[in-house]
Amino acid sequence: MSEQTTPASGGAVAAPPPVGTVRLTINGTAHEVQLAPWTTLLDALREYLHLTGTKKGCDHGQCGACTVLVNGTRINSCLTLAVMHEDDDITTIEGLGSEDNLSALQQAFVDHDAFQCGYCTPGQICSAQGLINEGKAHSEHDIREMMSGNLCRCGAYVGILAAVQEVVNKK
């Protein structure tokens, strides 16, 4: 994005948001989006690109529902600006598998009943994919520790752990 955006006025009424063209590569597809610089990656995905698989939970990096993969590495999309990712390859839950062709983790989550309401699930799966990409977690203890950035309000942790462990063990 270019730097020539205009700061809002200091008056009581907010100035209209200055926008600029931001180029994002999401799930292998290049997009050009008109965004204000303060648009988080999460809001860009959901509100501008209509990729609503990524969820907004706490919006403060505490719950992990917004987890996506940036160049294969998991981060909280709520705590980063879209404009910071013009050169990156971003993968969301929509890019990991499809209805007809579930990823190994998606299938394992189904097989192990690893959700109830399902709201945290895209973040859990993206986070687990990041965990597998990192290759640091092997034991149950490691997986618990390295999935601690993803909360499940339904408490489906037993199933989540079993699903992640199954895919980790296959590696």
Next chain:
Amino acid sequence: MNSFTFHRATGVDDAVRETTRHTGAAYIGGGTNLIDLMKENVMRPSYLVSVAKLPLAAIEALPDGGLRLGAMATNADTAWHEDVKSRYPLLNQAILAGASPQLRNAATNGGNLMQRTRCLYFYDLATPCNKREPGTGCSAIGGFNRIHAIFGASDQCIATHPSDMCVALAALAPTVRVSGPDGERSIAFDDFHRLPGDQPEKDNNLRPGELIISLDLPAKGFSKNFSYLKLRDRQSYAFALISVAAGLELDGTTITDARLALGGVAHKPWRDQEAEQLLIGQPATVETFARVAAQVVSTAVGQGSNDFKIELARRAVVRALKQAAEGSQQATDVFQNSNP
């Protein structure tokens, strides 16, 4: 979040120049703390200078046997770097004890030093806070202060520095290399952060426009006898109530060198060099550690809800030193089965 102009720095000089010439400018690295503070309207920079993509992410050996940690290396890449794991395992353990994998993947080393306190009143715009709005008062003094400082606080601020990584760094004593309008300079790690005094709005001793370039670790890493002990309300993904970074060098059972720093207790990572001197020359026994721990907390002052931290700190110092002397695995037993 307030509106702002975004500028992606093209180099260190460009970053420093842009930040210096725009009133209200701020650097952004990983953004994991700054963006949260902006969402809460605690920080409202009008001009953001992104330094995340600057070529400052290398981790490389130094001629003096030390290790240079680039300011833009992520916390995760730093923790898992082979040289950090083998030569500075105290730093590896401290980083992995903090935050979550997602946050460690985004957060940078420079940003870790620059993160702000998690004092609840600092975040709450409805309450006075001298750090957020100088002169308005401190709501934590006499308020809910369970997480607050027991060392080095002032009558204007009792906030703590929240980092785990910085507690290990305080013990390892790197120099912080910075670049600013007047060129480069190096700051001893212990002089980087500051106590609140009568200027609690200032977290550190950086001058306007200065950007952290690297952390230069000395050769000595205390890789054989070390401990990072972190005590918190839950076993993972929580800030420290008390943490202790301990490093020992032993000749037989005699302590020949020592490092001791505490986290969660002060406005800065709390290195206690008097305690280190007390340890040197003494036998590595629980009796020695208990005597030193009593000395460490002799200057502690509770604020009411956090009085428990004084006894907790005393006991944590004993346990961390004991673990360091025994070369035993860390109490948090993070990755006990497979890593590092």
